[in-house]
Amino acid sequence: xxxxxxxxxxxxxxxxxxxxxxxxxxxxxxxxxxxxxxxxxxxxxxxxxxxxxxxxxxxxxxxxxxxxxxxxxxxxxxxxxxxxxxxxxxxxxxxxxxxxxxxxxxxxxxxxxxxxxxxxxxxxxxxxxxxxxxxxxxxxxxxxxxxxxxxxxxxxxxxxxxxxxxxxxxxxxxxxxxxxxxxxxxxxxxxxxxxxxxxxxxxxxxxxxxxxxxxxxxxxxxxxxxxxxxxxxxxxxxxxxxxxxxxxxxxxxxxxxxxxxxxxxxxxxxxxxxxxxxxxxxxxxxxxxxxxxxxxxxxxxxxxxxxxxxxxxxxxxxxxxxxxxxxxxxxxxxxxxxxxxxxxxxxxxxxxxxxxxxxxxxxxxxxxxxxxxxxxxxxxxxxxxxxxxxxxxxxxxxxxxxxxxxxxxxxxxxxxxx
Amino acid sequence: xxxxxxxxxxxxxxxxxxxxxxxxxxxxxxxxxxxxxxxxxxxxxxxxxxxxxxxxxxxxxxxxxxxxxxxxxxxxxxxxxxxxxxxxxxxxxxxxxxxxxxxxxxxxxxxxxxxxxxxxxxxxxxxxxxxxxxxxxxxxxxxxxxxxxxxxxxxxxxxxxxxxxxxxxxxxxxxxxxxxxxxxxxxxxxxxxxxxxxxxxxxxxxxxxxxxxxxxxxxxxxxxxxxxxxxxxxxxxxxxxxxxxxxxxxxxxxxxxxxxxxxxxxxxxxxxxxxxxxxxxxxxxxxxxxxxxxxxxxxxxxxxxxxxxxxxxxxxxxxxxxxxxxxxxxxxxxxxxxxxxxxxxxxxxxxxxxxxxxxxxxxxxxxxxxxxxxxxxxxxxxxxxxxxxxxxxxxxxxxxxxxxxxxxxxxxxxxxxx
Numbered sequence: 001x002x003x004x005x006x007x008x009x010x011x012x013x014x015x016x017x018x019x020x021x022x023x024x025x026x027x028x029x030x031x032x033x034x035x036x037x038x039x040x041x042x043x044x045x046x047x048x049x050x051x052x053x054x055x056x057x058x059x060x061x062x063x064x065x066x067x068x069x070x071x072x073x074x075x076x077x078x079x080x081x082x083x084x085x086x087x088x089x090x091x092x093x094x095x096x097x098x099x100x101x102x103x104x105x106x107x108x109x110x111x112x113x114x115x116x117x118x119x120x121x122x123x124x125x126x127x128x129x130x131x132x133x134x135x136x137x138x139x140x141x142x143x144x145x146x147x148x149x150x151x152x153x154x155x156x157x158x159x160x161x162x163x164x165x166x167x168x169x170x171x172x173x174x175x176x177x178x179x180x181x182x183x184x185x186x187x188x189x190x191x192x193x194x195x196x197x198x199x200x201x202x203x204x205x206x207x208x209x210x211x212x213x214x215x216x217x218x219x220x221x222x223x224x225x226x227x228x229x230x231x232x233x234x235x236x237x238x239x240x241x242x243x244x245x246x247x248x249x250x251x252x253x254x255x256x257x258x259x260x261x262x263x264x265x266x267x268x269x270x271x272x273x274x275x276x277x278x279x280x281x282x283x284x285x286x287x288x289x290x291x292x293x294x295x296x297x298x299x300x301x302x303x304x305x306x307x308x309x310x311x312x313x314x315x316x317x318x319x320x321x322x323x324x325x326x327x328x329x330x331x332x333x334x335x336x337x338x339x340x341x342x343x344x345x346x347x348x349x350x351x352x353x354x355x356x357x358x359x360x361x362x363x364x365x366x367x368x369x370x371x372x373x374x375x376x377x378x379x380x381x382x383x384x385x386x387x388x389x390x391x392x393x394x395x396x397x398x399x400x401x402x403x404x405x406x407x408x409x410x411x412x413x414x415x416x417x418x
Numbered sequence: 419x420x421x422x423x424x425x426x427x428x429x430x431x432x433x434x435x436x437x438x439x440x441x442x443x444x445x446x447x448x449x450x451x452x453x454x455x456x457x458x459x460x461x462x463x464x465x466x467x468x469x470x471x472x473x474x475x476x477x478x479x480x481x482x483x484x485x486x487x488x489x490x491x492x493x494x495x496x497x498x499x500x501x502x503x504x505x506x507x508x509x510x511x512x513x514x515x516x517x518x519x520x521x522x523x524x525x526x527x528x529x530x531x532x533x534x535x536x537x538x539x540x541x542x543x544x545x546x547x548x549x550x551x552x553x554x555x556x557x558x559x560x561x562x563x564x565x566x567x568x569x570x571x572x573x574x575x576x577x578x579x580x581x582x583x584x585x586x587x588x589x590x591x592x593x594x595x596x597x598x599x600x601x602x603x604x605x606x607x608x609x610x611x612x613x614x615x616x617x618x619x620x621x622x623x624x625x626x627x628x629x630x631x632x633x634x635x636x637x638x639x640x641x642x643x644x645x646x647x648x649x650x651x652x653x654x655x656x657x658x659x660x661x662x663x664x665x666x667x668x669x670x671x672x673x674x675x676x677x678x679x680x681x682x683x684x685x686x687x688x689x690x691x692x693x694x695x696x697x698x699x700x701x702x703x704x705x706x707x708x709x710x711x712x713x714x715x716x717x718x719x720x721x722x723x724x725x726x727x728x729x730x731x732x733x734x735x736x737x738x739x740x741x742x743x744x745x746x747x748x749x750x751x752x753x754x755x756x757x758x759x760x761x762x763x764x765x766x767x768x769x770x771x772x773x774x775x776x777x778x779x780x781x782x783x784x785x786x787x788x789x790x791x792x793x794x795x796x797x798x799x800x801x802x803x804x805x806x807x808x809x810x811x812x813x814x815x816x817x818x819x820x821x822x823x824x825x826x827x828x829x830x831x832x833x834x835x836x
Contacts, residue, residue, distance in 0.1 A: 056755075057755070057757075058751065058754040058755045059753075059754040059755070059756075059757075059758070059759060059760045059761075059762070060750050060751060060753065060754030060755075060760070060762050061754075061762075088747070090747065090750075090751075091747055091750050091762070091783070091786070091788060092788070093763070093786055093787040093788075125747060126745075126747025126748070126750065126751060127746060127747040127750070127788050128788075128790075236751075236755040237751065238747075238750070238751050238754060315733070315825070315829075315833075316833055319829070319830050319833035319834055320833065320834065322830060322834050323833075323834025325834060327544075328545060329506070329508065329509055329543060329544025329545040329656075330544070332478050332508075332509050332544065332545070332656070333476065333478060333508075333544060333654075333655065333656050335477075335478065336476040336477040336478030336479075336656060337474075337475070337476045337477070337478075337654040338477075339475075339477075340477070341477060342477045342478070343477075344477070344478050344479075344509070345511070365509070367511075368509070368511055369511040370509060370510070370511075370545050370546075372546075407733070407830060408830060409827035409828070409830040409831050410827070411733075411737075411830070412737050412740060412825060412826060412827040412829070412830055413827050415733075415734055415737035415738065415741075416737055416738065416740050416741025416743060
């Protein structure tokens with residue numbers, strides 16, 4: 001095995017890069033105005049697929065989240081996903097569940113399939129009923145337009161945008177005994193981003209042959225260090241969903257009998273999810289910076305994660321980043337209130353290069369004592385659009401890496417109303 | 419007992435309203451420029467005082483916090499508090515402890531007192547050593563200027579400001595068998611406000627006679643529902659401190675033998691702390707609204723508090739308040755990710771009048787179902803500078819009330835640099 005046995009590319013057509021998958025996007029006016037903005041996407045595989053999903057841990061789950069959880073439990077074979085943007089179908093009571101089921105029915109009908117073979121997602125404003133007449137028209141239109149062309153893949157990726165400014169698409173490929181296995185995905189993010197066990201919306205397709213149990217295992221592992229390690233505003237959505245469909249078209253069978261192949265697809269899938277997560281965080285609402293927060297030496301991984309999240313979500317830390325201000329005192333303050341029992345006199349803190357732990361970082365604190373002579377170095381690092389914070393607690397072996405963003409005045413203005 | 423057996427007034431002289439207490443403020447240039455800005459306060463009682471304190475729960479505690487905790491454990495008699503603004507003396511290693519001790523020594527010397535009789539507080543930027551020569555001059559100046567005049571009380575209250583725009587002073591008085599008992603306080607707040615077991619800085623004086631154990635009990639109870647129930651930005655400071663000094667000058671002795679008197683002073687102290695807390699939250703950095711969040715019907719008080727804090731600290735909720743937007747979906751989202759196990763279909767949500775639970779609120783959700791016909795009523799409530807959110811989970815008897823603020827674009831710009 002070489003170091004990089006798979007290729008990975010961002011900004012691709014996404015889903016339609018995978019043999020056997022089709023997609024389409026339509027503009028049906030879910031937000032109200034019939035302004036031509038794409039707001040409904042359909043993903044379809046004529047081959048039956050195995051599927052896996054991870055979802056928001058929020059107690060308040062949108063209707064489509066509850067529907068998907070139910071369908072993944074009771075059903076075994078899936079053919080696609082129907083997604084709308086502009087309306088979350090969350091906090092919509094029993095009517096919301098009826099509408100989500102109706103979306104599945106409408107999406108399955110043209111193919112003579114049962115409703116439970118279609119998964120359903122929604123994203124947008126909470127608490128408003130879906131305009132089902134418009135949704136129905138959009139489903140009708142997309143099911144007629146479906147194709148495996150790049151253009152339709154891109155349209156589907158556009159149709160799931162809310163406040164996203166770029167499409168998040170990634171394609172990974174690897175070879176196995178002369179066959180090519182493809183994984184490709186489209187995702188959306190931008191606001192209400194602090195996923196936990198899931199992200200906003202990400203849809204991944206592959207032509208590998210993988211059974212349901214293994215598919216779920218691969219997905220959970222990939223999500224853990226990617227979508228679950230980003231935060232823009234600390235808000236976990238009601239709709240966070242990652243779905244993975246495998247249609248088996250490559251005829252490369254992934255099973256426990258072949259650990260090398262499992263490792264290969266796991267690495268490709270994890271890299272693909274990390275790329276999507278970085279694209280989501282990098283397109284956070286009105287942000288100007290992405291910061292990699294590396295916590296080391298905590299008593300446990302769990303405590304390291306607590307410290308990372310406290311730093312990543314501190315308003316005072318995030319606003320200082322927006323101002324290119326190496327106000328490391330706010331980092332220490334946030335780390336201190338995480339409740340991880342850290343000992344100030346053991347702490348090493350430094351600023352480094354984004355996603356490059358080999359380059360020597362600029363020290364801020366050593367054993368809890370400030371090194372103000374390095375101030376110019378701190379300033380230089382935090383002035384960059386991407387940088388790294390290393391916080392070593394020197395207590396144990398717990399680690400966590402998290403990606404966060406600054407918060408700008410523009411973020412606040414942007415979110416004053418929907 | 420009447421309903422309101424004590425008087426309470428805000429915007430007073432503060433500390434010097436209490437017989438036997440003196441105060442002064444000086445401008446000694448701790449921030450750097452000698453611009454005449456008051457930055458050092460001294461509170462002094464010639465009578466020996468009993469004292470109680472509650473402090474930040476942050477693992478990273480400023481040097482003066484650690485010094486006070488030590489002194490309150492080992493020492494029994496106190497004569498005053500010396501406070502500087504402009505520098506937190508936090509994350510300053512062993513030098514910070516030396517400087518805090520030196521502040522106590524310098525403040526005690528002019529009165530021939532031992533250093534351990536003076537408590538010490540600092541507030542301001544983290545990670546910079548105190549300019550001790552300037553601090554020394556300020557202490558010298560204030561100890562010479564001390565008086566019980568209103569003017570000097572007001573100067574002391576001004577000297578502890580950081581980004582505060584108004585002084586927070588409150589005075590409460592009650593009668594007991596012909597004697598008057600006074601409690602008075604000064605506090606500072608503004609940013610890095612989500613106290614837990616303490617607030618930013620609050621100094622309370624009383625001329626009641628109270629032993630140490632009871633004094634602490636009274637203070638902890640008062641802090642629980644006041645300073646520990648406010649949040650501006652969700653950041654808990656390294657320096658949060660509430661100190662209470664009792665000099666006994668009124669000769670009204672408070673003891674367990676007289677429960678009625680204990681109830682009286684507890685009510686007065688709790689009301690005083692709540693007023694200070696409301697003044698702190700109302701003067702939050704660049705805020706435009708204060709919102710009272712009332713959670714009822716949780717499985718436990720602890721779970722109610724979790725939900726209240728999730729709502730109170732959600733960036734998306736806070737930005738929607740800044741925009742007068744009744745975006746209650748964001749409230750539900752935040753409540754849902756608090757991890758309190760809430761059941762969507764049981765939830766009642768309404769907007770009401772600030773600190774007035776008797777006036778009928780405007781319903782938003784009943785049993786989890788939106789009532790969009792009330793939309794104009796929601797809009798009217800959230801457009802006010804003060805309003806109330808009632809979230810009834812209908813699961814149990816857990817309750818929590820918390821005061822929060824909006825977050826504005828001005829907050830972000832204000833905090834981009836120190």
